[in-house]
Every structure is written in C-alpha cells, then in structure tokens.
Amino acid sequence: MARTLKPDTLGVRAGGIRSDFQEHSEALVLSTSFVYKSAAEAARKFANTGPDDNIYSRFTNPTVRMFQARLAALEGAEACVATSTGMAAITTMVFGLLKAGDHMVTARGVFGSVVPLLDQIAKKFGIETTWVDATDLDDWKRAIRPNTKLLYAESPSNPVLEIVDIAGLAAIARKAGAIFAMDNAVASPALQRPIALGADLVIHSATKYVEGQGRVLAGAIAGRADLVSGPLFGFVRTAGPAISPYNAWTCLKGMETLGVRMRGHCENALNVARWLEKQPGVERVLYPALESHPQHALAMRQQSAGGPMLSFIAKGGREGAWRVIDAVQLISNTANFGDVKTTICHPASTTHARLTPAEREAAGIAEGLIRLGVGLEHPDDIREDLSRGLAQGKQ
Ligand SMILES: Cc1ncc(COP(=O)(O)O)c(C=O)c1O
Numbered sequence: 001m002a003r004t005l006k007p008d009t010l011g012v013r014a015g016g017i018r019s020d021f022q023e024h025s026e027a028l029v030l031s032t033s034f035v036y037k038s039a040a041e042a043a044r045k046f047a048n049t050g051p052d053d054n055i056y057s058r059f060t061n062p063t064v065r066m067f068q069a070r071l072a073a074l075e076g077a078e079a080c081v082a083t084s085t086g087m088a089a090i091t092t093m094v095f096g097l098l099k100a101g102d103h104m105v106t107a108r109g110v111f112g113s114v115v116p117l118l119d120q121i122a123k124k125f126g127i128e129t130t131w132v133d134a135t136d137l138d139d140w141k142r143a144i145r146p147n148t149k150l151l152y153a154e155s156p157s158n159p160v161l162e163i164v165d166i167a168g169l170a171a172i173a174r175k176a177g178a179i180f181a182m183d184n185a186v187a188s189p190a191l192q193r194p195i196a197l198g199a200d201l202v203i204h205s206a207t208k209y210v211e212g213q214g215r216v217l218a219g220a221i222a223g224r225a226d227l228v229s230g231p232l233f234g235f236v237r238t239a240g241p242a243i244s245p246y247n248a249w250t251c252l253k254g255m256e257t258l259g260v261r262m263r264g265h266c267e268n269a270l271n272v273a274r275w276l277e278k279q280p281g282v283e284r285v286l287y288p289a290l291e292s293h294p295q296h297a298l299a300m301r302q303q304s305a306g307g308p309m310l311s312f313i314a315k316g317g318r319e320g321a322w323r324v325i326d327a328v329q330l331i332s333n334t335a336n337f338g339d340v341k342t343t344i345c346h347p348a349s350t351t352h353a354r355l356t357p358a359e360r361e362a363a364g365i366a367e368g369l370i371r372l373g374v375g376l377e378h379p380d381d382i383r384e385d386l387s388r389g390l391a392q393g394k395q
C-alpha cells in the first residue's frame with residue numbers, strides 16, 4: 001500500500017488480502033493448518049517459507065498477516081510480528097534479542113509487569129537490567145555499558161504520563177550500538193510514530209487502543225525487518241507466544257476506527273484534565289497536553305495530541321483515591337484502559353502492587369494517584385461521575 005496514504009486511510013485499507021471468494025470485509029481464517037497441493041510443495045514451503053505461504057497458524061496465518069501488515073503501515077515499520085499479548089511482545093523482544101551476559105537499560109516508569117519480567121525472569125537467564133529515570137537523558141548515558149544491547153522505554157508512560165525524548169534516546173542508542181525499542185501502547189500510531197523519530201522497534205499491547213473496545217488480548221512488535229522478520233519472528237515461531245487469528249481479526253477491524261477513536265479520546269481527556277485541575281480535592285493532574293505538565297513542549301512536539309490517558313493525585317493519599325473510585329457509578333473500576341468505556345484504577349494497590357514501596361516511589365506512583373483511561377462517553381457525564389467522590393472529600 002502506498003506510503004503516501006494518510007494514517008486514517010492506512011487504518012482502514014492497509015494490509016487487506018482478498019481471497020478467491022472476493023469478500024469485502026477481511027476474512028477471519030480460523031484454521032490451525034493449511035493444505036498442500038503435493039508433497040513437493042509441502043517440502044518447499046517448510047524449507048523456504050515465502051511471505052505469502054501458509055503452513056501452520058502458530059507462525060503463518062492470512063488474518064494474522066493482515067493485522068501485522070496494517071500495524072506496520074500505521075507505524076511506518078518495515079515489518080511486524082504479532083503476539084498473544086503485550087507482555088508476550090516484551091518477552092519476545094527480550095529473549096529473542098538478548099543472551100546471557102547482555103545488558104539492557106529500561107525506564108523505571110514502564111508497565112508494572114515488566115519489572116518482575118526483567119528483574120526476576122530475565123535475570124535468571126543472565127540478562128541484566130539497569131533502571132533509569134525515563135526523562136533524564138544523562139541517566140540513560142551513564143547506564144550504558146560495553147555489553148548494553150537494548151534500550152527500552154514507554155511514552156507517555158502508564159500511569160504517570162512521563163514523556164521520553166524519543167529522538168534524544170535514539171541518538172544515545174545509536175552511539176552505543178544498541179537496539180532501541182519504544183512501547184507505543186498509550187499513544188498508538190494515530191498520535192505518535194516512534195520509528196520516524198529513530199526507534200528501531202515499536203512494542204504494542206494491542207489489547208489497548210489498537211483493538212480499542214476491551215474485547216481481546218493481543219500484542220505486536222513492529223520495526224526493522226532484520227530484527228522483526230529474523231530473531232523476533234523466529235522466537236514466536238519456535239517458542240510459540242503466537243496470537244490467535246480471532247484476536248488478530250478483532251484488532252485488524254479495530255484499527256479501522258483508530259484515528260477517529262483517538263481524536264475522541266484526546267478531546268475528552270483534555271476536557272476532563274482541565275476540569276480536574278480546578279477541583280479542590282485534586283492535588284495535581286498529570287496530562288501531557290496541559291501547560292502544567294513538566295514536559296508539555298516535548299510531548300506536543302512528539303505527539304499530535306495529549307493522548308487518551310490521564311492521571312491525577314487525589315488529596316488524602318490512598319483513602320482519598322479510594323473514595324473517588326468507590327463513588328463512581330458510570331466509570332468502570334477495572335485494570336484495563338484503551339476502551340471506549342472510561343476506566344479508573346488505583347495503580348499503587350492494583351497494577352503496580354507487586355512493586356516494593358521504594359520502587360513505587362521511584363516510579364512516581366503516589367498513594368493518591370488515580371489513573372483514568374478516558375473513554376468516549378460524553379465528557380459532562382465523566383466529570384459528573386468523578387465529582388461524586390471528590391465532593392465527599394471536601395466534607
Ligand atoms: C503500556 C503497556 N505496555 C504493555 C502492557 C502489557 O500488555 P498486555 O496486557 O496486553 O499483556 C500494558 C498492559 O496494561 C501496558 O499498559
């Protein structure tokens with residue numbers, strides 16, 4: 001598909017493969033394996049699998065291929081490999097690219113499950129991680145060692161909305177001869193394209209905005225073909241963290257509305273963020289499009305809008321935060337975000353509870369922090385729902 005097409009068009013059209021049935025909507029191919037015309041054809045496909053060959057759905061499936069091609073087009077990537085979840089994508093990245101004795105540098109604010117993945121599981125296999133302040137490029141530079149092979153960050157980060165200087169970090173990685181991977185789950189390619197800013201790889205929890213309606217788990221890695229179609233595809237094929245064709249199809253159809261959804265999410269999030277800033281029960285609002293965000297200028301250079309997620313610190317610590325969460329009637333108290341339904345969560349006692357208090361503090365996860373995945377309900381209704389618990393705090 002021509003690279004000059006606009007992202008909204010790529011989301012609707014890129015990667016489509018039409019079968020002999022001439023279906024208009026992309027087909028969901030639910031088949032574990034594919035048949036060969038002859039023994040010789042089977043041998044040829046196994047010996048040298050071409051880009052259009054289908055063998056077995058752990059590593060070749062037409063629906064998965066469409067999903068991968070569409071996401072690659074949106075990210076401006078040479079290639080994409082899909083995985084069962086976002087964590088499976090991160091696991092594939094670590095174990096597909098690194099070996100015992102290698103070192104990686106990772107931003108402290110990345111998604112909570114990445115911490116035990118690296119500090120407990122990867123460490124057992126001799127892969128060392130240094131954790132740094134995502135926003136401090138000097139901290140990244142100081143952490144580089146001769147055996148540093150991978151730099152990994154998330155921007156905006158979940159849940160504290162820190163912004164990483166993607167082009168700055170890409171320059172550091174290039175100088176160190178390391179691979180640079182960015183988690184783009186929160187912004188999605190509709191708002192930010194890390195590869196254009198110098199990233200080698202983009203990681204997705206497609207569970208979030210790529211799919212967009214909270215129906216399936218999915219993940220992907222997009223980026224340089226030598227990495228994606230080489231060791232990363234090889235890891236998925238052999239170790240098996242593959243996506244199901246059904247989940248890939250749901251994400252493929254989700255991407256058709258990605259642009260329009262993200263515009264709605266961002267508009268609502270900015271509306272709610274500006275209102276929260278004025279509430280007496282709120283200590284601080286973290287949202288990149290607010291002028292009060294410490295990296296507002298950088299965020300607005302890298303992203304086309306503030307994004308769908310915001311966090312705020314309720315007065316009164318954990319008690320104050322839980323009061324707001326327990327008072328909502330419309331918003332869903334659930335760990336996910338990336339849904340058209342607004343979601344609320346208390347990271348310190350849920351998604352980031354496995355971190356030690358010191359790790360939480362270092363990552364900026366305050367006891368009063370509340371994360372909102374702002375959905376597509378009318379913003380008046382979202383604000384009214386939040387005001388219940390905030391108003392109780394004043395009495
Ligand atoms: C930014 C980010 N990356 C990765 C993940 C992991 O994705 P999954 O839940 O699909 O495994 C999450 C999950 O919430 C996330 O928020």
